[in-house]
Amino acid sequence: MLRMENVSKIYRTELVETHALRNVNLHIKSGEFVSVTGPSGSGKTTFLNLAGALETFEEGDYFLDGQNVKGLSDDRLSEIRNEKIGFIFQSFNLLPDLPLFDNVDVPLRYRGMSTKERKERIEHALETVGLASRMKHLPTQLSGGQQQRVAIARAIAGSPKFLLADEPTGNLDSLMAQQVMELLEDINSKGTTIIMVTHDDQLARRAHRNIQIFDGQVSDIEKAVAKDVMRTA
């Protein structure tokens, strides 16, 4: 489903060359829930950006759903992000002046869906996260946990194969974090592959697999106790 072979990412300035990721070799199968941990500055977010086709890389190959994304045009990468990936961010990244309905609508608009289909998907996504009754509210009228649920609704509305979550509970208290985590697990249980960056060891342990990143190098740790049967790609 997601395979990286010798992927390296180097940030260059005139004076400094920073190896953010070095020779990453990784294979994540369809339906897995993978947590990514590591200290600050270790390259977790860079890894997530590469996985989400938000950034390009210099070396190696990255196969996403069977397609090598290396060297693809900016337009094609946009299409891949729009169709195959759902993003969940630590700071929610909702558009504050748009109602929930319109926030969830954003990725669907760029896919060119019909009005009817978009409406159905948005309503279903908001229902899934338990906010169907508040679709006309603005994000600022919601709590942090609710905002993150809206972000999850936006991420799943397009039925992506992957969810990439960058510290999705980082801005939430433990109760809300718990709710969000349960929601992600529920989504995963329906077949969506999830890669989640987190600092929280407890949450990391709830994933099928944990990947640790240290100084740009990835060590892939299979969980001893798998919660569920992993689906094959």
Added chain:
Amino acid sequence: MFNYNLQLALKSLRDKPSLTFLTILTIAIGLGFYTTVKTMSYQGGQVPLAHKSKNIFLVQMDNREVTAEEVHQSRLVDTTYKDTLNLMAMDLPGVKQTFNWSTYGILNVEDENINPLRTFAAVTSSDFFTMFEPPFIFGNGWDKAIENSGEGVIVISKLMNDQLFGGKNSVGENVRIGTHTLKIIGVLDTWHLTRKFYDRSFSTARPDNFFIPYTFAMENELPRRAGFDCWAGNADISRSFRTENTERLINSECSWVTFWAEIPDDQVESYSQQLHNYIEGQKSLGRFPREILTYVTNLNDQFTYINGRNDFMNVFSLISTLFFAVCLLNAVGIILAKFMRRTKEVSLRRALGAKKKTIIAQHIIEVVIIGFLGGLLGIVVAHYGLLGMMKIALYSSDYTRQLEDLQPLYALDFSMITNAFITGIVCTLVTSIYPIWRLCNTPPASQLKSQ
């Protein structure tokens, strides 16, 4: 996608209404001033008789003495009276010719309650009216038969007709100039000339207030308001030709008559050749001592030259263009600041699947709307700007010019309105390329981590 981008653009404009208004106002003020000046320049530079201006030619021949200085065409002398009559007598099929000089007089009517009017006038020939096509309200010009008879007829301007006859049809009425009585045969409507070209002054003064046949003027020795370029013994008495010595003037080498010809396209060359042949013939009579030099210049070329030398308008145009550029830079600064505040949103939209071209389209629509509204408001500013400039022109002429004379020179016509719109939109769009380029190049991942 267009509808969605339009919605986003309109929403963005509504988000910060004061900033949006400031941007539009900045463009409007710059564009308004630019359009005001551009309109004045355009209207003031319009070539009269546009439908045949390329066929209306000023005819000049250099009959000066050998020792005379080389001068630019624009300063070359007019035509002598005898050359004028000789050219008029030439058989030139398809060619019309006329000539004129300036005179003045006090117009009187029978009604003693009407004050006499002292005014300037043109002495000319019958083809003046067919060549230059001044608009008539009543009657017509005179024909060759009347001209040859020396009959006292007159064509008066609308202004004269209003003042002397209260605007009624005065054809058939008599007016007196000094001791002479002339019959009115035509009344002109307001004659809009951007410049009074027919007397070669190219001034912005209004056309003359009455027109009389040259035969009558010469026979009755009406005053000649002309600059006489004389030589061969007449230089010292040239001033006297204004009011006396008519016989001597007729036979002199003094140049003072402005000569015009309307020549079809295919005869311009042969006309010049005939002019050349005419001078060759005159040379054998001891005239035209210099190397043959003639100019046959059409109205278009003359106006190109005159407009190019309109320093006031040229400087004014440059200032208005620079001012517009400064306003655009200010507007684009506001747009840039506004767009840069949006990098987080653009970054998010890119992450969620928006292509660069979608982001570009969204912002182009926004900028086009700003340009359109700037153009619209700019036209309103230009309208009032032109009104103000017209009032200034009226004031600076000591109200000797009338509003209806000036209106066409300050009229914002359809072409100028279209021009303002297109200029507003295109300039705003062009100057916004940089802000849009910066914004659409926001990397999708760049702003997503920020709080």
